[in-house]
Amino acid sequence: MTAQPAAQRRTHYRTCNLCEAMCGLEIELEGEEILAIRGDPADPLSQGHICPKAVALQDVYADPDRLKHPVRRTPAGWEQISWEEAFDEVARQLKGIRERHGPDAVAVYQGNPSVHNVGTLLTAPGFFKALGTRSRYSATSVDQLPHHFAAWQMFGHPFLLPIPDLDRTQHWLILGANPLASNGSIMTSPNVRKRLKAIQARGGKVVVLDPRRTETAEAADAHHFIRPGSDVLFLLAFVNVLFAEGHVRLERLSDFTEGLEALREATLAFTPERAAGATGLEAAALRQIVREFAESPSAVCYGRIGLSTQAFGGLCQWLVNAVNVLTGNLDRAGGAMFTSPAVEMVRSKGFEEIFGRWKTRVRGLPEFDGELPVAALAEEILTPGEGQIRALVTSCGNPVLSTPNSRQLEQALGGLEFMVAVDLYVNETTRHAHLILPPATGLETAHYDLVFHTFAVHNTAKYSEPLFPKAEGAKYDWEIFEELRNRMTLPEGAELPAPRDPAEKLEQGLRSGQYGLSLEQLRANPHGLDLGPLQPRLPQRLLTPNHQINLAPERMLKDLPRAESLLGQAPSQLQLIGRRHLRSNNSWMHNSPRLVRGPDRCTLIIHPRDAEARGIADGSTVQVRSRVGCVEVRAEVSDRIMPGVVSLPHGYGHTREGTRLEVARQHAGASINDLTDELELDPLTGNAALSGVAVTVQPVA
Numbered sequence: 001m002t003a004q005p006a007a008q009r010r011t012h013y014r015t016c017n018l019c020e021a022m023c024g025l026e027i028e029l030e031g032e033e034i035l036a037i038r039g040d041p042a043d044p045l046s047q048g049h050i051c052p053k054a055v056a057l058q059d060v061y062a063d064p065d066r067l068k069h070p071v072r073r074t075p076a077g078w079e080q081i082s083w084e085e086a087f088d089e090v091a092r093q094l095k096g097i098r099e100r101h102g103p104d105a106v107a108v109y110q111g112n113p114s115v116h117n118v119g120t121l122l123t124a125p126g127f128f129k130a131l132g133t134r135s136r137y138s139a140t141s142v143d144q145l146p147h148h149f150a151a152w153q154m155f156g157h158p159f160l161l162p163i164p165d166l167d168r169t170q171h172w173l174i175l176g177a178n179p180l181a182s183n184g185s186i187m188t189s190p191n192v193r194k195r196l197k198a199i200q201a202r203g204g205k206v207v208v209l210d211p212r213r214t215e216t217a218e219a220a221d222a223h224h225f226i227r228p229g230s231d232v233l234f235l236l237a238f239v240n241v242l243f244a245e246g247h248v249r250l251e252r253l254s255d256f257t258e259g260l261e262a263l264r265e266a267t268l269a270f271t272p273e274r275a276a277g278a279t280g281l282e283a284a285a286l287r288q289i290v291r292e293f294a295e296s297p298s299a300v301c302y303g304r305i306g307l308s309t310q311a312f313g314g315l316c317q318w319l320v321n322a323v324n325v326l327t328g329n330l331d332r333a334g335g336a337m338f339t340s341p342a343v344e345m346v347r348s349k350g351f352e353e354i355f356g357r358w359k360t361r362v363r364g365l366p367e368f369d370g371e372l373p374v375a376a377l378a379e380e381i382l383t384p385g386e387g388q389i390r391a392l393v394t395s396c397g398n399p400v401l402s403t404p405n406s407r408q409l410e411q412a413l414g415g416l417e418f419m420v421a422v423d424l425y426v427n428e429t430t431r432h433a434h435l436i437l438p439p440a441t442g443l444e445t446a447h448y449d450l451v452f453h454t455f456a457v458h459n460t461a462k463y464s465e466p467l468f469p470k471a472e473g474a475k476y477d478w479e480i481f482e483e484l485r486n487r488m489t490l491p492e493g494a495e496l497p498a499p500r501d502p503a504e505k506l507e508q509g510l511r512s513g514q515y516g517l518s519l520e521q522l523r524a525n526p527h528g529l530d531l532g533p534l535q536p537r538l539p540q541r542l543l544t545p546n547h548q549i550n551l552a553p554e555r556m557l558k559d560l561p562r563a564e565s566l567l568g569q570a571p572s573q574l575q576l577i578g579r580r581h582l583r584s585n586n587s588w589m590h591n592s593p594r595l596v597r598g599p600d601r602c603t604l605i606i607h608p609r610d611a612e613a614r615g616i617a618d619g620s621t622v623q624v625r626s627r628v629g630c631v632e633v634r635a636e637v638s639d640r641i642m643p644g645v646v647s648l649p650h651g652y653g654h655t656r657e658g659t660r661l662e663v664a665r666q667h668a669g670a671s672i673n674d675l676t677d678e679l680e681l682d683p684l685t686g687n688a689a690l691s692g693v694a695v696t697v698q699p700v701a
Helices: 052-062 083-101 112-116 118-131 145-155 192-201 215-219 231-244 251-256 260-266 272-279 283-295 313-326 374-382 406-413 450-454 477-489 503-512 519-523 554-564 587-591 608-613 662-666
Strands: 009-015 024-030 033-039 071-074 077-080 106-110 136-138 171-175 205-209 222-224 300-303 355-359 366-368 391-395 418-422 435-437 459-461 529-532 574-577 603-606 621-625 630-637 645-647 693-699
Touching: 033 052, 052 587, 083 106, 083 391, 083 418, 083 435, 083 477, 106 118, 106 374, 112 118, 112 450, 118 391, 118 450, 118 477, 118 503, 136 374, 145 313, 145 366, 145 554, 171 192, 171 231, 171 283, 192 205, 192 215, 205 215, 205 283, 231 272, 231 283, 231 313, 231 554, 260 554, 272 283, 300 313, 313 554, 374 406, 418 477, 450 459, 503 519, 587 662, 603 621, 608 630
Parallel strands: 106 136, 106 391, 171 205, 171 300, 205 222, 391 418, 418 435, 574 645, 603 630
Antiparallel strands: 009 024, 024 033, 071 077, 071 435, 355 366, 459 529, 574 693, 603 645, 621 630, 621 693
């Protein structure tokens, strides 16, 4: 018998694409077996750091629940069909509904993972354009829309987002964010703990405001509790003190900034004393926070999801930017800076009006940058009449667990004429689909982080080759979207061209970028290229009509009376907020055996005072009720939460029948979005107000 050759050991380098951090991985293999996944010390951004999520790449690749072929839902269950049959049926159904009811009767929902995949990013828009629909929704309006709205109004483009220059700042003020759990969000920053400690080591300071004493707050120099939804008053009072105490110093920004006096006048009424009652933060503490920030040699204010997912998200992100401008900390080392990515995402030649060009039928909610608020999706499906949504295409999303009032959305999905999902799993959302088209997964695909290089705290570029070939009969996401686009645009019976590899578009983007790179160069540098620290880019980067920073956008000023109505108010009910864990980013990560190990993380954190008043013991089961729904969950009594506030994590609720997520079902938890309210929005931007939902909590007998 001939001896078989020994399997060859090799090392593969790639970027982890499971969250925004872009950690470099060093994957050791023997043949086709993964022996180890470690951090790549030669990666110029992550420098050897990884978090526990990195090992989940292996779990997803090997997951027995992962779909590898198209499936059709039948009365007898899911049946495997051919790609040709699946593509033909999708095109036939979507064309038919479009012809009978118009293009807007077909809706699109893009989930968070869509931006973590270069193939989807570069090819899905072509398919969606071919549909001709204005009924477009995404996770943006439950996550980050206020950031883009403020950037558009102040700097002229929704992707002109200033990023904290963490590696050079002396003072970091963090509002409604927990970067030690998120690895940075709209701030790609692997190993935040190391960067935070470096700020402290060079004599700087880190200050956190949050209703919960988070992992980041524990590591910071100071933490202050603040009531959910009141951050806008804190920020308005912050600006008030900057003007009142003479801390405003625009320096070089004064040459291209307008609206200074208008902003001063607009914030006159918002003194720290008036804001104290609603925020729970004493006036003296607020003034001290302002003074320390303003007197630091460099400082940066950073606000994330806790600010965005509330009723004043747009105002909050505007004011975060304004604080950085007023103190001279925009576009300078150690402040908030604009990145210089190898592939430029901001290609507009000037300012464009991208708000309110069309609206939803039922509530008249405005579009922003081509998308409608996802909080309106269910009612647009359920409400009869002209323009009613009758078909839905989802891409890498699970809105049943990630958008408000998910029970209503479940009801809506059940009544669709047709639904198709591009997804790896039969999950809480895709179980309603008529067809699921599963793409090849992370380790089988090439990768370049188009979006997150644009959000990174240091300029780098990195291209990852596939580790494994895709399974036999599988298709890449870009092949799926290209096939669907061709079938929607070409005459029936026409010869369909082969799908175009998006590497061609990526090559064009690299060559036309400011560094003039090529894929060949990136392939020759598998650890990635260091393109240097963030650099000043203003005023050349500005795209406002007059090429000035607009400190006082008219839309923001008109919304201030709504914020003023908060002054002196205190909530009468418990307020519900979410939270994130390092091992959990999206709901599908709960099907990774490695990531769900350990104690139950889906608990309701409640302050001892609130627990005692309701007869709730630590570890007991409680019922949490809001206007829209009710869940039962285990109570975790802790002083890490502010009195009057309770916290439930995001992404759980794996109790729905008909899913194929075996590991997740064993760690089902309760869905926070069975409690969040689709009627609660930021009226300025249309973003869902998921934070600060009024709830009652009582023990379960």
